[in-house]
Amino acid sequence: MKKVLQTVDINKHFRKPVDFHVLKNISFEVKKGEFASIMGKSGSGKSTLLYILSTMDTDYEGKLYLNEELVTGKPHQELSRLRNKHIGFVFQFHYLLSEFSVLENVMLPARKLAARSDAEIEHDAMEKLEMLNIAKLANKRASRISGGEKQRVAIARALINNPSILMGDEPTGNLDSYNAENVFQIFKRLKEEQGLSLLVVTHDHDFAERTDRIIEMEDGRISGNLTDSAR
Amino acid sequence: MTNWKVILGIAKTHLLTKMKSTVTASLGVTFGIGAYITLVSFMTGLNKMLDDLILNQTPHIHLYNEIEPSEKQPVALYEEMQDAVNVVRSIKPKQSQLKIHNALPILNHLRNNPDVKGASPQLRAQIFYISGSIELGGNLTGIDIMEEVRLSSFDDYLIAGSAEALENTDNGILLGAGLAETMSLDIGDRVQISTIKGDIFPLKIVGIYQSGIADIDNIQSYANLKTVQRIEGEAENFITDINIKLHDLEKAAAMSKILEKQFGIKATDIKEANAQFETGSNIRNTITYAVSITLLIVAGFGIYNILNMLIYEKMKDIAILKATGFSGKDVQLIFMSQALIIGVIGGFLGLIIGFLFSRLIDQVPFETEALPTITTFPVNYQPGYYLIGISFALISTFIAGYLPSNRARKVDPVQIIRGT
Numbered sequence: 001m002k003k004v005l006q007t008v009d010i011n012k013h014f015r016k017p018v019d020f021h022v023l024k025n026i027s028f029e030v031k032k033g034e035f036a037s038i039m040g041k042s043g044s045g046k047s048t049l050l051y052i053l054s055t056m057d058t059d060y061e062g063k064l065y066l067n068e069e070l071v072t073g074k075p076h077q078e079l080s081r082l083r084n085k086h087i088g089f090v091f092q093f094h095y096l097l098s099e100f101s102v103l104e105n106v107m108l109p110a111r112k113l114a115a116r117s118d119a120e121i122e123h124d125a126m127e128k129l130e131m132l133n134i135a136k137l138a139n140k141r142a143s144r145i146s147g148g149e150k151q152r153v154a155i156a157r158a159l160i161n162n163p164s165i166l167m168g169d170e171p172t173g174n175l176d177s178y179n180a181e182n183v184f185q186i187f188k189r190l191k192e193e194q195g196l197s198l199l200v201v202t203h204d205h206d207f208a209e210r211t212d213r214i215i216e217m218e219d220g221r222i223s224g225n226l227t228d229s230a231r
Numbered sequence: 232m233t234n235w236k237v238i239l240g241i242a243k244t245h246l247l248t249k250m251k252s253t254v255t256a257s258l259g260v261t262f263g264i265g266a267y268i269t270l271v272s273f274m275t276g277l278n279k280m281l282d283d284l285i286l287n288q289t290p291h292i293h294l295y296n297e298i299e300p301s302e303k304q305p306v307a308l309y310e311e312m313q314d315a316v317n318v319v320r321s322i323k324p325k326q327s328q329l330k331i332h333n334a335l336p337i338l339n340h341l342r343n344n345p346d347v348k349g350a351s352p353q354l355r356a357q358i359f360y361i362s363g364s365i366e367l368g369g370n371l372t373g374i375d376i377m378e379e380v381r382l383s384s385f386d387d388y389l390i391a392g393s394a395e396a397l398e399n400t401d402n403g404i405l406l407g408a409g410l411a412e413t414m415s416l417d418i419g420d421r422v423q424i425s426t427i428k429g430d431i432f433p434l435k436i437v438g439i440y441q442s443g444i445a446d447i448d449n450i451q452s453y454a455n456l457k458t459v460q461r462i463e464g465e466a467e468n469f470i471t472d473i474n475i476k477l478h479d480l481e482k483a484a485a486m487s488k489i490l491e492k493q494f495g496i497k498a499t500d501i502k503e504a505n506a507q508f509e510t511g512s513n514i515r516n517t518i519t520y521a522v523s524i525t526l527l528i529v530a531g532f533g534i535y536n537i538l539n540m541l542i543y544e545k546m547k548d549i550a551i552l553k554a555t556g557f558s559g560k561d562v563q564l565i566f567m568s569q570a571l572i573i574g575v576i577g578g579f580l581g582l583i584i585g586f587l588f589s590r591l592i593d594q595v596p597f598e599t600e601a602l603p604t605i606t607t608f609p610v611n612y613q614p615g616y617y618l619i620g621i622s623f624a625l626i627s628t629f630i631a632g633y634l635p636s637n638r639a640r641k642v643d644p645v646q647i648i649r650g651t
Contacts, residue, residue, distance in 0.1 A: 047649060051645045051648075051649070056553070056644050076558060077558050077560065080553070080559075080561075081556065081558075083554070083556045084556020091648060095550075095554075097548050097551060099248040100244060104244075108241075109555040109556055111237040111240075112234055112555070112556055112561070113556070114234050114237070157555065169648075
């Protein structure tokens with residue numbers, strides 16, 4: 001099966017204030033259509049790993065492949081483009097641009113990519129919003145909607161360029177159980193209906209239990225890599 | 232690839248939602264540029280007026296015959312006395328004629344010189360103005376009036392009558408303002424003048440002349456060159472002074488030396504005659520530029536400050552933009568375009584406000600004895616200053632925007648998102 005994401009021996013050090021070896025020889029892969037979660041205690045390096053995978057953090061040793069293409073060592077400009085095209089990102093704290101409307105927020109990455117016309121982008125954005133049941137919010141200012149709604153808008157934004165993989169850094173960490181369940185169901189549906197690959201860092205056991213695979217981290221190492229069937 | 236539509240769209244949204252900062256920053260530029268335009272228009276206008284005051288009335292080179300003692304007294308030519316110390320007492324000036332020898336060929340020669348803007352002949356004569364039984368001493372200068380108008384804006388100093396009237400009236404006279412007052416005469420009246428030899432001529436007043444210097448206005452009058460030559464009983468080639476205007480003032484000193492040697496007459500250039508003129512004009516220009524540049528730099532700092540604050544506020548947005556695929560360059564362009572939009576809007580408003588203020592100053596009454604034709608403050612509307620103004624607005628906003636936006640380019644999204 002095609003590998004969407006693969007790491008080979010990734011090591012990372014925090015050099016300030018003292019040298020600290022955060023990630024130690026991380027090697028794993030995410031296959032196409034797989035819903036994987038990364039679990040671990042605070043400080044185990046799981047978020048640090050995610051930001052390296054997202055190509056935003058380039059200060060590491062080892063190799064990172066996206067769609068079986070080496071991305072390590074590419075210039076920033078090129079990484080921005082890859083991120084724009086292939087990676088959707090959902091944060092713990094919604095992170096919408098508060099001055100823009102919901103629709104504009106969703107459209108922004110696609111406008112940057114400029115692969116489609118504005119009318120097409122708007123049509124696609126509305127489609128994503130409808131899929132997430134928030135089409136009625138399209139013209140509201142992003143600062144005027146509730147937390148759960150914001151996270152769904154952020155998911156719509158992450159999906160607008162039809163990425164190869166959706167990454168989440170505790171996407172449900174800041175939501176009540178109702179909204180958290182809602183987000184999980186959305187993820188599950190994306191995987192099942194569209195074959196999207198997902199990689200989610202989470203603290204939430206219940207959430208992780210229901211994913212295809214749990215990658216457990218401890219002290220910068222992968223301590224467990226359990227597929228659904230092995231549990 | 233840079234996607235300008237998206238970048239400008241984000242810049243526009245930022246500017247519109249932060250209307251207050253946008254307006255403040257634009258106003259900073261507006262006032263800086265407006266003040267610059269106003270100041271520079273007004274100051275250079277005044278400068279030009281003051282320069283003209285001197286330049287118009289002073290020829291660049293003045294040719295005349297000076298009455299002076301011979302450099303070599305006859306005894307110096309006597310060979311037997313060569314080794315002796317000769318003492319000559321009570322030296323008298325050399326007997327020579329007042330007129331410039333070969334004046335007409337010299338005039339022709341000068342007019343054919345490409346550096347020369349024009350050369351005008353003059354005949355200065357000592358006369359008396361006769362008012363009843365009183366005789367007032369004075370000068371009557373014969374001039375080529377239309378040439379004087381062309382070269383030294385002579386008509387600017389006429390408070391009544393016109394240069395054309397003198398040109399068309401053979402026995403006309405432009406009477407000094409002080410004289411006219413003393414003798415209670417006005418345009419259309421006749422004034423009798425008497426030469427030193429005692430001949431009396433009636434002349435018709437066709438204009439009143441005022442230089443602004445009372446000592447001159449009390450004795451000086453002008454008439455046509457031919458008229459004065461006739462009064463003096465001299466031929467048409469009797470010319471005592473030649474005034475030369477050059478295209479380039481800087482060439483005056485060198486040229487006057489050449490003319491002095493070439494024609495064997497005395498030549499003084501404008502810098503010799505008005506040594507202090509250039510110093511004053513240079514200092515005024517320096518002050519103007521120092522003040523203008525200060526104003527523009529202050530405006531630049533205003534923009535720098537506001538953009539800096541804006542970028543601090545927008546750290547989170549910058550991180551999101553970068554996370555969703557905008558490159559550092561895109562983010563920098565977003566903030567640069569905001570700075571330049573502020574610069575363009577503020578700059579153009581500044582030009583308009585500067586122009587309006589200049590118009591206002593132009594309307595303020597300003598009357599000076601020295602320049603009878605000027606009634607309001609002089610303002611210089613040279614387009615070059617507007618060009619400098621808008622260029623500086625753009626350059627200063629560019630620099631003021633570049634530094635903060637460069638920081639935005641380097642923002643590490645991971646740090647912001649993780650909150651470390």
